[in-house]
Amino acid sequence: MNSKHADLLIVGGGVIGSSIAYHLLNAGYEGKVIVFEKDRKYEYSSTSRSAGGIRQLFTTKVNIELSQYSLHVYKNFHETMKFDGFDPEIDLKQRGYLFLGTDEMMSKFEEHLKLQHQLGVNSEILDKAGLLNRIPELNVEDIAGGIYCSESGYLDPYSVMQGYIKNAKRLGAEYVYDEVADLVLDEVFQNGVKMTNGDTYYAPIVINSAGAWASQLSQQAGYPLPVVSLPRRVFQFDTEVPLQNPLPLTMDPTGVYFRHEGEHFISGYAEDYVPSMDFSWKRQDFIENIWPIIGHRVGPFEQLKLQSGWTGLYDHNTEDHNAIIGEHPEAKGYYVAFGFSGHGMQQAPAVGRGLSELIMKGKYDTLDLSPLRVERFKENALVIEDAIY
Ligand SMILES: Cc1cc2nc3c(=O)[nH]c(=O)nc-3n(C[C@H](O)[C@H](O)[C@H](O)COP(=O)(O)OP(=O)(O)OC[C@H]3O[C@@H](n4cnc5c(N)ncnc54)[C@H](O)[C@@H]3O)c2cc1C
Structure with missing residues (x-):
């Protein structure tokens, strides 16, 4: 059994976790980033099994802006993400x-x-x-x-995810292909994760982007969310x-x-x-x-x-069917990005960008994702969409 240290741990290396890793490192984050992924082939990940629909036809400001930003990124994905030996083709079809x-x-x-x-x-x-x-x-x-x-x-979700994984790795992210058994959320000692194989990793920041498995991990750690x-x-x-x-x-x-x-x-x-x-x-x-x-x-x-x-x-948010994004108000250093309820592909670029800003600058710059904060459930400030199926 080993214990290791880093600056930031990301649980779940699907499109959301990998977009966060990429955006942090691309924005100049200098700490050590480790991404944990239990399904090396992404056989059961929601990203690999997604329908890949991209729409602007939402009915809340935050969802419309997330989609607009992401569409802009997807249109230029090939140019932005290609590097020597890697030529991403996400097959974006703007057919309406x-x-x-x-x-x-x-x-x-x-x-x-x-x-x-x-x-x-x-x-x-x-x-x-x-x-x-x-x-x-x-x-x-x-x-x-x-x-x-x-x-x-619509587009090819698997290729988008590979674009983020390969670029996150290129910029220095380490991917550990093993299962996280438990989140350790203890700001007095240190935050971290315990692996099924007995290893422990410590870091001040832990991000839970484990998709449909994220809610269970959060609940085990004592921070249940309605997903x-x-x-x-x-x-x-x-x-x-x-x-x-x-x-x-x-x-x-x-x-x-x-x-x-x-x-x-x-x-x-x-x-x-x-x-x-x-x-x-x-x-x-x-x-x-x-x-x-x-x-x-x-x-x-x-x-x-x-x-x-x-x-x-789907990682389905039972309260308002929208993503939950941000730092948990009761667990310093614990960030969540799950609950996408069937529309995470069209939000992945914007969520990666937003969360990287929140972590590095303490505030959102490009897009205001605060309506999707954890606190909204207690504040009765739900984000109600009229167009989610
Ligand atoms: C059938 C279907 C259709 C969809 N259609 C659309 C659509 O048209 N448009 C749209 O925008 N979105 C759509 N979505 C939703 C979208 O695909 C998801 O919101 C998005 O892919 C979620 O990405 P993610 O990275 O959060 O989850 P995932 O891709 O599931 O990644 C999470 C990763 O965490 C890993 N993990 C979990 N637990 C652990 C652990 N304990 N230790 C280590 N690793 C762990 C998993 O193996 C997984 O790879 C659809 C989803 C489905 C299932």
């Missing part, structure tokens, strides 16, 4: 993001549009003709219109007849989404709320809960072949 709406939903969309426009999002309301212009095969019988943002779209892990399934299929245009990431009023994935398609939905770590995947789920909806919505989806799919975990 579209919420389809029934009559009752359209007035809400008009409301959302006001804030989005104030903040510079190029969202627009589409009528039936506008929808058919983009997706000629759409059945608009029971649809009044939609809200659409052409700049948004559970929720399984979410993704289904990949092919159609006999190709669609005329590339699809935006399209959200049906039922909460079922679909988009192109290369020449194929993927789809998923807001499943029942049953917290677990169950990675099982069932064809029957698609046949019962998704096919009837997408088959009704898009002509060629009536005749499709389900090819494959997977299940990943």
Whole structure:
């Protein structure tokens, strides 16, 4: 059993933890940074199993600004992150993001549009003709219109994560591929982590970015936060007849989404709320809960072949479905970045940037992420989104 020392420990080396490590070091942080990752191949990480949707169509200032910042980064990711021997390709497809709406939903969309426009999002309301212009095969019988943002779209989450990992390592981060058993949060002696193999690492700053596993670690350490892990399934299929245009990431009023994935398609939905770590995947789920909806919505989806799919975990915040970011008010040096509730890919660059500023300067500079602070639950200052599925 060894005990080692560093300046800053990050538990969880997925897209969030690796973005934080990268941003700290890229901003000139001089301390020793260690990132702990138990799943070397990232087989079960939420990042590897993400649908990769990027949208500006949020309804709170903080979420819109997080997404705007991240989109800007993703557009330039290749140029910013490439170095000798590493050429990241994140496959950003700016094909748009579209919420389809029934009559009752359209007035809400008009409301959302006001804030989005104030903040510079190029969202627009589409009528039936506008929808058919983009997706000629759409059945608009029971649809009044939609809200659409052409700049948004989707990307390859695994490649984004690799971009941050490789650059964090290049700048000096050490990755330890082992499991953290417990957080040690003791400001009098020292903060740190205990490993399953018996080793202990000490550092004044510990960041918990362990995704769907983070809440359990925080609870064990005596700092519970309202986050559970929720399984979410993704289904990949092919159609006999190709669609005329590339699809935006399209959200049906039922909460079922679909988009192109290369020449194929993927789809998923807001499943029942049953917290677990169950990675099982069932064809029957698609046949019962998704096919009837997408088959009704898009002509060629009536005749499709389900090819494959997977299940990943959301770190779901049960109170307001948004990320929890910042230092814990009762544990000096303990920072959290979890609870992303299904929208962490479009927030990862901004969260890394923001948290690195908070740690190095004691305040946010580029973006104000304080609405997502830990204290909001006690202060009854929840961040309520009208557009999370
Ligand atoms: C099916 C699905 C669809 C999604 N679709 C979208 C989308 O369209 N758009 C969007 O923005 N977001 C989406 N998300 C959410 C997004 O993917 C996540 O918010 C984001 O990937 C979270 O990144 P993370 O680094 O926090 O978690 P992870 O990628 O899970 O990384 C956390 C890491 O911590 C490691 N870890 C955990 N415990 C320990 C421990 N004790 N010791 C050491 N290591 C540990 C894990 O192995 C893991 O690699 C989706 C997620 C899923 C599952």
